[in-house]
Amino acid sequence: MKKFLLPMLLLVMFGCYYDSEEGLYGKPGTGCDTTVTKFSTEVKPILQSNCLTCHANSVAAGSGGGIKLQDYADVKTYADNGKLIGTISHTSGFDAMPKGGGKLTDCNILIIQTWITKGKLND
């Protein structure tokens, strides 16, 4: 019985290690934490820092081509029609956003993509 103890211990340790790595860092290997992708605390701040200078409700008509990205309902519209992810991933056929600025980091794009995949919740 004793000789089974070590392999079993290693198995248990490895199992726990794998779980916790995924829990801590989201997608393994990317270094990008996508475990929490709430609209209020993850997605909105990214839009606030990178998009609302042109797409806030008060300025959208003048500088954002009439496109508002401040409130959940408006963001969801562009998430639903594919334009949110298309523009920020610089997919051909979409206007690259942020307009005239640098592309979002891979991690920020992944967070928004994950929020969309998880059902675009207003959480």
Ligand code: HEC
């Ligand atoms: C400097 C101003 C500016 C910034 C910053 C900006 N946009 Fe835009 N955005 C525009 C303008 C102007 C348009 C209208 C289309 C055009 O002129 O390219 C537009 C259009 C869009 C559209 C609609 C595209 C279509 O095909 O209908 C989306 C979606 C969008 N922006 C998302 C974003 C996101 C997401 C960010 C932040 C990551 C962002 N924009 C940052 C100015 C901006």
